Amino acid sequence: MTNTTSHDTFQAACNLIPGGVNSPVRAYKSVGTEPRFVARAKGSRIWDIDGREYVDFVGSWGPMILGYGYEPVLDAVREQLELGTSFGAPTCVEVEAAEAVVNAVPSVEMVRFVSSGTEATMSAIRLARGYTGREKFIKFDGNYHGHSDSLLVAAGSGVLTLGIPGTPGVTQGAAKDTIVLPYNDLDSVREALEANPEQVAAVILEPIAGNMGVVPPKPGFLQGLRDLCDAHGTVLIFDEVITGFRVALGGAQELYGVTPDLTTLGKIIGGGFPVGAFGGKAEIMRHLAPEGPVYQAGTLSGNPVAMVAGITTIAALSQPGVYEELDRKGKKLADGLCRAAGSAAVHTHCNRVGSMSTMFFTHLEVSNWASASTADTDRYARFFRGMLDRGYWLAPSQFEACFVSLAHTDEEIEAFVDAAGEVLASL
Ligand SMILES: *Cc1c(COP(=O)(O)O)cnc(C)c1O
Numbered sequence: 285m286t287n288t289t290s291h292d293t294f295q296a297a298c299n300l301i302p303g304g305v306n307s308p309v310r311a312y313k314s315v316g317t318e319p320r321f322v323a324r325a326k327g328s329r330i331w332d333i334d335g336r337e338y339v340d341f342v343g344s345w346g347p348m349i350l351g352y353g354y355e356p357v358l359d360a361v362r363e364q365l366e367l368g369t370s371f372g373a374p375t376c377v378e379v380e381a382a383e384a385v386v387n388a389v390p391s392v393e394m395v396r397f398v399s400s401g402t403e404a405t406m407s408a409i410r411l412a413r414g415y416t417g418r419e420k421f422i423k424f425d426g427n428y429h430g431h432s433d434s435l436l437v438a439a440g441s442g443v444l445t446l447g448i449p450g451t452p453g454v455t456q457g458a459a460k461d462t463i464v465l466p467y468n469d470l471d472s473v474r475e476a477l478e479a480n481p482e483q484v485a486a487v488i489l490e491p492i493a494g495n496m497g498v499v500p501p502k503p504g505f506l507q508g509l510r511d512l513c514d515a516h517g518t519v520l521i522f523d524e525v526i527t528g529f530r531v532a533l534g535g536a537q538e539l540y541g542v543t544p545d546l547t548t549l550g551k552i553i554g555g556g557f558p559v560g561a562f563g564g565k566a567e568i569m570r571h572l573a574p575e576g577p578v579y580q581a582g583t584l585s586g587n588p589v590a591m592v593a594g595i596t597t598i599a600a601l602s603q604p605g606v607y608e609e610l611d612r613k614g615k616k617l618a619d620g621l622c623r624a625a626g627s628a629a630v631h632t633h634c635n636r637v638g639s640m641s642t643m644f645f646t647h648l649e650v651s652n653w654a655s656a657s658t659a660d661t662d663r664y665a666r667f668f669r670g671m672l673d674r675g676y677w678l679a680p681s682q683f684e685a686c687f688v689s690l691a692h693t694d695e696e697i698e699a700f701v702d703a704a705g706e707v708l709a710s711l
Contacts, residue, residue: 290321290334309345315665315680317672325352327691330677338677339696341617343687345679346494346526346551349610349639350600351691357555357600360592369589377595378586384598385553385561388533391522391543395563396572397586401525401550402430404560405488407580408546409434411562412486412519414578415571421486422476424467426496426653426683429488429523429548433458438653467493467652468501470508477516486519486546487512491536494526496656497642497683498635506542513545519568525550525560526685529598531638532607539637552601555593558584606690607638613688613697614639620701628708630663639688656683663711670707676700 297304305311305319312319320332328351330340343349350357364377378397385395398404409421409432421434429435433454463484465472477484487509493499513520522544528535529552537543546564553559563569573579600606618636621643625632631647644650645660645667664682671678678686688697 288333290332291318293321293333294318309679309681309684312680314661315668317669319680320672327351327353328689328693328696336675338672338675339692339700340677341686341688341700342677342679342684343689344551344556346530346685346687347554347556349530349552349687349689350555350597351689352556354555354597354600354691357593357596360596361557361589364589364592367588370584370587372583375586375588375591377588377591381586381591381595381598384595385549385563388598388602389524389528389547389549389563390534390537391545391547391565392563393566394569395561396569396580397591398560398562398580398582399558399584399587399590400430401523401548401560402432403582404525404548404550404562405429405435405521405523406432408521408548408562409486409488410580411568411572411578412521412546414576415568416485416517416519418483418485418518420461420463420480420484421488422463422465422473422484423487424489424493424652425464426467426499426656427488427490427493427523428495429490430525434462435488437462438464466654467496467499468505469652470505470512473509473512477512477518482517484516484518486521488521488523490526491522491524491540491542491544492527492531492637492640494640494685495683496653497644497650497659498637498640498685499650499652499656500635500637501536501540502651506536506540510542510544519546520544521546521548523548526640527637529553529601530640530687533598533601536637552597553594554590555597557587557590557593559587559590559594609690610639610688613692613694614641616694617641617686617688617697617700618643620697621704624701624705625708627705628711630708630711640685642683642685645682659683666711667704667707670710671703674703674707676703 323333425438524535528549532538548562550560618641622634645663646658
């Protein structure tokens with residue numbers, strides 16, 4: 285590829301890759317511009333091939349919590365590269381990574397590694413069905429759990445941002461056992477469980493929603509789900525692909541003190557490499573092949589290069605004070621944005637948990653998809669483009685999180701807030 289600008293590369297890409305991107309969320313379609321092609325990144329900064337520099341608040345959609353190019357991760361990867369990149373046979377680093385996850389995440393007694401968050405959630409649903417002998421499951425409107433058929437119903441940002449009506453290719457058969465309910469509404473879950481006695485295998489949710497913008501659980505929602513699942517013999521699955529190692533080392537389940545039966549992980553756990561994982565109660569996990577009858581497999585699962593990146597990332601996040609620091613920076617950013625919006629008299633509602641936040645362009649409190657979807661996405665698009673022009677790399681959708689990493693400095697956050705103030709005043 286000899287093209288030198290993002291524009292030219294994008295033109296070429298559009299003839300080779302559908303939409304020019306390998307994941308729809310990377311398109312800048314909904315914000316009315318074209319994606320910038322990345323040359324490299326380091327710490328909190330990312331550079332496009334046009335030579336522009338940005339302070340990045342996407343962090344590869346969450347994984348880069350330590351900042352880009354974190355040296356201990358690079359060292360561990362270099363060392364493993366020399367030993368071999370894939371064997372299709374067990375390695376010590378897989379056991380070491382499993383131990384790190386079991387130690388970190390309260391609900392996880394046993395874990396299996398896969399290569400993406402999609403694989404983790406898809407496998408967890410299969411396991412819950414195999415374990416309970418039931419077929420239906422409950423998910424929540426605006427929660428995203430990867431793109432497997434039965435989970436791709438009312439599925440959050442990627443689908444919502446592009447305004448794709450339903451999901452062609454997902455058969456009615458695949459979707460018919462998926463019950464979709466409003467987030468943060470315990471009564472509707474109770475009613476659905478009672479209306480489908482001994483038929484609901486699992487309730488799956490993002491314990492802090494991140495794929496309709498950040499939407500925290502209302503007080504009592506998670507514990508209420510725990511109690512309902514216990515009463516109905518239903519497996520409670522926390523999809524912590526974003527929140528795992530993000531809001532606390534042990535994820536949202538540690539933060540809120542509610543323990544699911546199964547947990548899915550991804551993003552941060554791979555330290556920038558393709559890794560997902562699902563784990564939970566040993567009694568349930570032992571139903572997986574080869575120990576049990578529920579089949580699940582992967583040629584590159586537990587890939588050693590990805591494992592050492594994950595182990596090193598978890599070790600760095602285990603240092604004392606890490607989550608206090610992330611929370612302090614996240615608060616500085618979100619509070620600063622709220623103040624800036626207030627000064628500019630722009631109606632916004634900010635949701636934040638630790639280092640993940642979303643400023644919704646709506647005056648309503650945002651607690652589910654119905655309220656999130658009142659946000660003015662045109663206004664977000666103008667905000668996004670104004671910030672991009674000023675050297676800030678944000679998610680090209682209103683319905684995503686803004687992520688702060690350990691590499692962001694206070695000065696960068698202050699400058700970001702100042703720039704946001706200017707852009708907001710011009711909207
Ligand atoms: C990103 C995400 C997934 C899917 O992970 P991939 O690695 O993109 O397949 C699943 N669940 C949640 C909550 C996510 O944010």
